[in-house]
Structure formats: C-alpha cells, structure tokens
Amino acid sequence: MAHPAQMSSPNNSTTTQPTSVRKIPLDDARDRTFQFMSFLLVLLKTLALSFICVVIGHSLGDFFSSTRVPASFPWIPLFCWTVIAAGAEGLRLNLEHISARLSQWRYQDRLLAHVFRRGPAQLAKERRGALISLLSQGTTRIAEYRQTYLGHAIGGIFSPVVVLIVMACYADPVTAAWLCVTVPVLPLLLGSFSHVTRKVSTRSRQARARLSARYLDALRGLENLTITGAAPRVSQELAELGEANRREIMRVLAANQLILFIIDAGFYLAFISTSTALALWRVGRGELDVGDGLAICLLSILLLAPMSEIGGFFYVGMAGRAQQRAFRGFLGTSIPPGTTSSSPYPDQVMRHGSSHCVGEKDAPELQITDLRFRYPSASLPVLDQVNITFERGKFYGIAGRSGSGKTTLLRLLSGVLTPEHGTLKINGHPCGCVDLREASAVVNQFTWLFSGTIRENLLLAHPAATEEEMWVALKKARLDHEVQLFPQGLDTRIGEGGAGLSGGQAQRLSFARALLSGRRLLILDEPTAHIDRVSEGFLLEGLRNLGSDYTIIMSTHRENSFHYVDSLIDISELGVKK
Structure with a gap:
C-alpha cells in the first residue's frame, strides 16, 4: 500500500511547477534546420508571388494603355513563378509535417526519460491524468507550434521586406519607401495581441488541463468509483468541468473573432486603400504608368501576410507556448540524489548488460x-x-x-x-x-x-x-x-x-x-x-x-x-x- 505521503491529491496542480522555470532548450540542430528551411521557403513563395503580381500588373497595364490585347502574353514567366510558389508551399508543408512528427517523438522521449529518472515515489506527487495529457496532447501542441507555426510565422513577418524590394525594383521606389513606414506596425500588432489575449488563453488552457486530468483519473478509478457509489458525483463534477472548459473556449473564440474583425474591417481596408490611393495619385501625375500602378495595388495585398498569422497565433501559438511552460516546468523538477543513470530507459540498460552494478546472468549480493x-x-x-x-x-x-x-x-x-x-x-x-x-x-x-x-x-x-x-x-x-x-x-x-x-x-x-x-x-x-x-x-x-x-x-x-x-x-x- 502506498504511504499517505505518496498519495496524489485531487487538488494537486497539473504538473509540479518549480518556483522559477529555468530556460530548458526545446530544439536541437535538426529542429532549427527545419525551422530555417520553412522560413526560407516562405520567403521564396513570397518572392514568386511578388513577381506574379508584377507580371500580371504590367500585362494588364499594357492592355489598358493600348486598348487592345497585346500580341504576346508572358505565359512562360507567369507559369514558372506559379510553379515555384506552389512548389515552395508544398515542400514547406511536407517538411513541417515530418519535422513536427519527429519533434513530438523526441519531446515524448525527453518526458519519459525524466519520468524514469524521478522514479515512482516522486511521480506519486503528480496527477497521472495531467502527466498523460502532457505526454500526448501537450507534446503535439508544442511540436505544432515550433515546427509548423514558428518558422512560417517568422517568414511571414519578414515577407513584406521581400515584397517592398520587388516593388522598389520593378514598380516604384517612392511608393515602396512610403509603405516602409507602415510595415513595422504589423509585428507590433502581433506582440500587442499576444499580451492582450494571454490571460484569456491561459484560463482556457488551465480549464482544459483540469478537465483532461480529472477525466483520465476517473477512467483509472472507474471500478472503485462504481463499487463505492461515487460515480454519479464524479460524473457531475466532470460535467461542471466540461461546462467551464466550454465557456473558456468560447471566450477565446470571442476575443479572436473580435480582433480579427477589427483587423479585417479597419487595418486591411485602411492599408489597401492607402496604397491604392498613393498608386493612383502617382499614376494621375504621370509619375507612373498604369502597369506599375496595378502592380503596386496587387503587391500591397502581399504586405498583409503577417496579419494572417494573428489568427494562427490564437489556435496554435498560444496553446503551444502554454504547453512549453508546462513541459519546461516538469523537466525542471528536481531529481532525487542517486537517481541519475547513463541511460534514460532503465530497461534498455539491463537488456544490454551495461549496468556496472550487476551482471546480466549473475545472482547479485x-x-x-x-x-x-x-x-x-x-x-x-x-x-x-x-x-x-x-x-x-x-x-x-x-x-x-x-x-x-x-x-x-x-x-x-x-x-x-x-x-x-x-x-x-x-x-x-x-x-x-x-x-x-x-x-x-x-x-x-x-x-x-x-x-x-x-x-x-x-x-x-x-x-x-x-x-x-x-x-x-x-x-x-x-x-x-x-x-x-x-x-x-x-x-x-x-x-x-x-x-x-x-x-x-x-x-x-x-x-x-x-x-x-x-x-x-x-x-x-x-x-x-x-x-x-x-x-x-x-x-x-x-x-x-x-x-x-x-x-x-x-x-x-x-x-x-x-x-x-x-x-x-x-x-x-x-x-x-x-
């Protein structure tokens, strides 16, 4: 029988959190390579889309200027840039999927290694349901955030630089210079929305963690709950936790939709209207031809790419960052003296006969x-x-x-x-x-x-x-x-x-x-x-x-x-x- 000091309490936290969570590195060299490749592929796709906008804008400009269909339409350049854009996006999605799967396995290996090092007595202080949730859903969220979102999001934030360079070289450097003033507002908006919605997301994660942990604990003790007649009470408790989780999710969705509505109705409209008005003013003064003006209007749409990351941040980014804190919190828990081992998995050590204390075929003293x-x-x-x-x-x-x-x-x-x-x-x-x-x-x-x-x-x-x-x-x-x-x-x-x-x-x-x-x-x-x-x-x-x-x-x-x-x-x- 377990000693009372080892029994887990329903009031325990999700996982044991130290007073200050040290900065435990999550990525290895392979992860960083995949993230950098994702970043580069986003920029490559943006470059290809920018040239597609330039080609279409100049072609339409020639049509409106000559009032007749041009003798030759640049199908080959348009086709080539389209293939490059589609190829870069497809390769990025494939690499992110592979990287996320490999990273999740590695995160689970690290958690299991720490479980073995801490030992059964230390793990008695943890809620089993919360630990299982971290090993399954938690590692999935971290892998999705770091391998399918982070590199893509950083690439999206830097993609306006590529667009402005193309705009300056192939359309109008003056308009590109004016738009450079407004582009830095985009990363600032991402940071401010992260700060504003952090509390809402944290409450939602905590409610989801409580429900998951209590549900798994109830499954583990289902037989005892039925025998002791406590099943209806636990069922009611799970229903209340489920309702609390639903309300917190609705709050997150409401905040998300409100911010996205403000962005779509306000910032998108203002930004595109400003760039379009600037292009028309320059065309009206004869400083630009129609093709350059149309190219600027199309390129201005690509400048809004970072704003699309705001929606992804609510669903992937904030959940991933919250699970990162729980992951680092568990790995940051102390290991009792004398529990370290050269292998993270004790069974593997014994099967290969590498224990220095006892041979594989000898009865020990x-x-x-x-x-x-x-x-x-x-x-x-x-x-x-x-x-x-x-x-x-x-x-x-x-x-x-x-x-x-x-x-x-x-x-x-x-x-x-x-x-x-x-x-x-x-x-x-x-x-x-x-x-x-x-x-x-x-x-x-x-x-x-x-x-x-x-x-x-x-x-x-x-x-x-x-x-x-x-x-x-x-x-x-x-x-x-x-x-x-x-x-x-x-x-x-x-x-x-x-x-x-x-x-x-x-x-x-x-x-x-x-x-x-x-x-x-x-x-x-x-x-x-x-x-x-x-x-x-x-x-x-x-x-x-x-x-x-x-x-x-x-x-x-x-x-x-x-x-x-x-x-x-x-x-x-x-x-x-x-």
Whole structure:
C-alpha cells in the first residue's frame, strides 16, 4: 500500500511547477534546420508571388494603355513563378509535417526519460491524468507550434521586406519607401495581441488541463468509483468541468473573432486603400504608368501576410507556448540524489548488460549499511540504522507486524524510494535508485496485467523474447501446463487486471514476467496475500526451485511461507532468526 505521503491529491496542480522555470532548450540542430528551411521557403513563395503580381500588373497595364490585347502574353514567366510558389508551399508543408512528427517523438522521449529518472515515489506527487495529457496532447501542441507555426510565422513577418524590394525594383521606389513606414506596425500588432489575449488563453488552457486530468483519473478509478457509489458525483463534477472548459473556449473564440474583425474591417481596408490611393495619385501625375500602378495595388495585398498569422497565433501559438511552460516546468523538477543513470530507459540498460552494478546472468549480493528512511509527513523514521547483507543466490523472507516497514524496505531495495541516509551496494558497488531498478524485478501483492494476450503481457518485460524463453519462464512459475490447456495457448486473451484468470494464475503470470526480464534480483511484496493455498504452494515451490540463480527477497505474513526460505529476517528486530 502506498504511504499517505505518496498519495496524489485531487487538488494537486497539473504538473509540479518549480518556483522559477529555468530556460530548458526545446530544439536541437535538426529542429532549427527545419525551422530555417520553412522560413526560407516562405520567403521564396513570397518572392514568386511578388513577381506574379508584377507580371500580371504590367500585362494588364499594357492592355489598358493600348486598348487592345497585346500580341504576346508572358505565359512562360507567369507559369514558372506559379510553379515555384506552389512548389515552395508544398515542400514547406511536407517538411513541417515530418519535422513536427519527429519533434513530438523526441519531446515524448525527453518526458519519459525524466519520468524514469524521478522514479515512482516522486511521480506519486503528480496527477497521472495531467502527466498523460502532457505526454500526448501537450507534446503535439508544442511540436505544432515550433515546427509548423514558428518558422512560417517568422517568414511571414519578414515577407513584406521581400515584397517592398520587388516593388522598389520593378514598380516604384517612392511608393515602396512610403509603405516602409507602415510595415513595422504589423509585428507590433502581433506582440500587442499576444499580451492582450494571454490571460484569456491561459484560463482556457488551465480549464482544459483540469478537465483532461480529472477525466483520465476517473477512467483509472472507474471500478472503485462504481463499487463505492461515487460515480454519479464524479460524473457531475466532470460535467461542471466540461461546462467551464466550454465557456473558456468560447471566450477565446470571442476575443479572436473580435480582433480579427477589427483587423479585417479597419487595418486591411485602411492599408489597401492607402496604397491604392498613393498608386493612383502617382499614376494621375504621370509619375507612373498604369502597369506599375496595378502592380503596386496587387503587391500591397502581399504586405498583409503577417496579419494572417494573428489568427494562427490564437489556435496554435498560444496553446503551444502554454504547453512549453508546462513541459519546461516538469523537466525542471528536481531529481532525487542517486537517481541519475547513463541511460534514460532503465530497461534498455539491463537488456544490454551495461549496468556496472550487476551482471546480466549473475545472482547479485545486496548489502545495506546504516540505512535510515523517514516519510516527509512523519516525525520518526520508519527504518533507522538498518544493516543487512543479502547473500547471492539465497531466498530471504521479510517478516514483521503490519506497519513495521516491510513494504518500505522492499521499496528502498527496488529503487522506488530514496534512503535518507546510508548506502546500498550490489556486488560491492554503491548503487542509486536507478541502478536498483535496473537490477531488480518486482512482483507486488496486487498484480497488474494489461488487457491483451498472455504473450503480450509477457513481452512487456522483454520485447525480444522468443516463444521458447516465454515457455521456460512459465515453467519456472509453474504455469506452463495450465496455459497449454487454454485453446489459444499464449495467444489467450485476458482482461485488464488479469480478468479471465484466477488470482493464483494472474500472480504466477506476473512472476513469470519478472523471470523473463532477465534480472536476477527478485523482490516480492506479499505475493501470496490474495491467492488460495494451492496457488500459494505452486508459487513458493517455483521460487524454491530457482536455486542459486536468483537472489530472492520476499515479505510475507503467512507463517507457512517461512518453510521455503533460506533465511528469515524479522524487520521488527532486524535479526536473522533462521
């Protein structure tokens, strides 16, 4: 059972946020390359569209000036610039899609790596629903913002420079100079709208995060909610959170539409009217021909490209920036001492045999020296000045009254908890929490099996395992004959939590999965507490038959289990009784 200090509270924040979120870099060299390419492709498309406007403007000018269709229309230049514009846009969209997908995978890898480094005890402080939301929707929003929006938006802000250069070279430098005065207003508007709508967007994100976290938490505890009769209350709470989320979304949409209406009705109209009036005035005075005037009118439309990014900022930009803060906030949380590892994924370290504490095929020796542990909410330590040596290849039983610290000791030995004081050594090497997790396979009193086949549940411990290895693990767990009697054998489907299997079969399947992991330190917390005597005998006999290939540490209340162990340690007395 989890200690009260480890239980998550409904009032917890979405993720643990440090007081000040340090600036954690999000992009690597590949991301920056994709962003720069997107930026360049936007400018290339703008250049092509600018020349299309010039070609069309001059051609129409020739038509109006001569009052007859020109002998030759510049179809080839128009076609070439159109192909360039379409190609640049298509290539940009494709690159952004690929980059966003790769970036999302990398963001998820970084989050999972930090999850492994923090360990189960630290993660108990987080709301599982909020963390899952950050790993899924959150990383999607960040990837969309940084890879599909950021480079495009920066390119859109700089695109008026390209348009003005083309206008100055191929239409009228005087008009281009006048328009240069108004162009800087566009980035300023983007910044001001970001500041004005930040609070509205933040409230919407927080409401959406609360709903997502509470919904996922309710799904995880659906069975318990139904049994305890709390389902209607939680359903009503979810309905209220959903309504609050809807209202906040409507506020964001209302602010967005109001600002876009002001821009469309005011700024667009004023800007285009000013540039058109300036072009007509210059044409009327004979300072420009009709073709140049028409080209200026068409080019002025391209100068409004940055304004189109304002709408995208509401839906992509603000959501992405908000998720960035949550992402950096989670990665900025502290890691307990002794939990660092050379690999972000402990399972990968063990499968490749790169742990410096224990070999892949050896039963380890585990030594505890001056161990002390106290829960944050407790005044007295649960364990103090504990000194135990678990010899390699031995089967140890941990006994003691309820609350004496049996589960706490096993959590320390498996790397779930971090000791307040003392050292733990495997084969003489001091080891931290990650090293202990790399070396140990744990079977708890409440078995967790996933909905799927027996084969899929076994492969969770070792995805590359062969069918022969799976049958060997089942045989050691004394479950092979029963699985062979199932019509589909290893492909027999079971429900979540082992539905479809007896309690003893589910526990032995969990034991077989631990053996299949290849780890030689087995830690079992009351594995026979909720199974019948026959299944208990099968499980204990299977443990006994493992011989010296494994170091086994098992806590138990049942006295008949003591007959199977090599040494029995009373946690209350911390002395070897057998």
